[in-house]
Amino acid sequence: MGAMKFLVLGGTAWLGGEITTAALRRGHDVTALARGESGTVPDGAAFLRADRDSPGAYDAVARQSWDAVVDVSRQPGHVRRAVTALSGCADRYIFVSSCSVYADHHVPGADESAPLLPALEADVMESMETYGEAKAACEQHVLDAFGHGRALIARSGLIGGPGDVSDRTGYWPLRFARPAAGDGSVLVPDAPELATQVIDVRDLAAWLVLAAERKVSGKFNAAGEPMMLPAHLELARQAAGHTGPVVPVAPQWLADAGVNYWSGEHSLPLWLPLPEYAGFASRDNRAAVAAGLELRPLSETLADVLAWEQAAGPDRPRKAGLTVLEECELLATI
Structure with a gap:
């Protein structure tokens, strides 16, 4: 055209x-x-x-x-x-x-x-x-x-990939690449029933342009494929080549320790309370996919955001996640 x-x-x-x-x-x-x-x-x-x-x-x-x-x-x-x-x-x-x-x-x-x-x-x-x-x-x-x-x-849905300065998609692969603990341990929420749903910024942008070309109209959930949190974290771990211990901790333990949900200071990104957020990251995206939305594998997004994080400077001020000191203090109390 x-x-x-x-x-x-x-x-x-x-x-x-x-x-x-x-x-x-x-x-x-x-x-x-x-x-x-x-x-x-x-x-x-x-x-x-x-x-x-x-x-x-x-x-x-x-x-x-x-x-x-x-x-x-x-x-x-x-x-x-x-x-x-x-x-x-x-x-x-x-x-x-x-x-x-x-x-x-x-x-x-x-x-x-x-x-x-x-x-x-x-x-x-x-x-x-x-x-x-x-x-x-x-x-x-x-x-x-x-x-x-x-x-x-x-x-x-949650937009991720290279350039994500919100730190919600880059935190986990970077933490697995640079564990806070000396023995390589990484603290994770034990939340097997919690879904995550990331759309790569490049896929969203490409679809919006395609939709304009095709004169697509309507309302669409432009979201990634839902994936349970443990599977998401395993992909982040693989992207980082992490071989150290993974330390799952009960959500109530994290909440009692003052760890915040989702983003911001002293938080664990992607973690949300259940059951009130059981559907937050599991929206039906079939209408957008039928309208041409193509989604790359989450493994590719996580590998690319890790490369961007490492190039951007892993020690930059962050908008989400635990600091090295905060995570070490939490691990020491387990």
């Missing part, structure tokens, strides 16, 4: 940059509109510097025509103003939402028809406490302006 005109709102941070790169690789014309504070635009893309909080942020792009707009924002005001400005000059709008929009995470295998959280009424999400509500509001703004036939809502 001929080259399409893509407008990526963002395009300089992690996912936006991958989307821009994927579209360029397919021969499309790409313009990124962003503040430019999160990184540089990939070579080959045009760049328009704009603050989405400022009046007139979309004036320059609203005077052009676009085959597809891709938006990854979490701020309802950003999306509301963008769709208002662009609904008359863009053929379709692709919004990267999140599976956090769902109101309930108890049920494994839930599909896109599951109930959503109430949409945030404010234009600004003040904290991550209302992330799901903010993304739900963004979805509604897109659908109100573009309708169901011109909009793609991609509810992403």
Whole structure:
């Protein structure tokens, strides 16, 4: 097919940059509109510097025509103003939402028809406490302006792979590659019934571009294949070549020791409480796969994120996981 005109709102941070790169690789014309504070635009893309909080942020792009707009924002005001400005000059709008929009995470295998959280009424999400509500509001703004036939809502699961500065997918392979304990022991949650579900950032970006080419519309769980936590950790261990002891610890023991779930300081990434999060990382992704989403093996994602972690600097300040000292202290009390 001929080259399409893509407008990526963002395009300089992690996912936006991958989307821009994927579209360029397919021969499309790409313009990124962003503040430019999160990184540089990939070579080959045009760049328009704009603050989405400022009046007139979309004036320059609203005077052009676009085959597809891709938006990854979490701020309802950003999306509301963008769709208002662009609904008359863009053929379709692709919004990267999140599976956090769902109101309930108890049920494994839930599909896109599951109930959503109430949409945030404010234009600004003040904290991550209302992330799901903010993304739900963004979805509604897109659908109100573009309708169901011109909009793609991609509810992403946990995004991983090279460049994951959230540290949720890189923590485990890096820890297995560099154990905290002198004997090579690695502390892991003993949670055999907990699912994980990672989508490689490169696979998500490639699918969004493909969906634009095919004029795909609708709501999709853009998520990886569910995998139980022990199997995920074993793949991370294999990627790292770890041969030391693995020390499974009961979830209640970890909670009593003050270890946090999922992310943040003093946490174990991917670990979540059961049964309330039994369905959080086991969403039904069949609709997205049927619409062309191709998923690489998790082993490849983990190997690649480990290589990126080692190149980026394993000792950089981290946003998730236990420090070496914290893990050693926990292991010493077992």
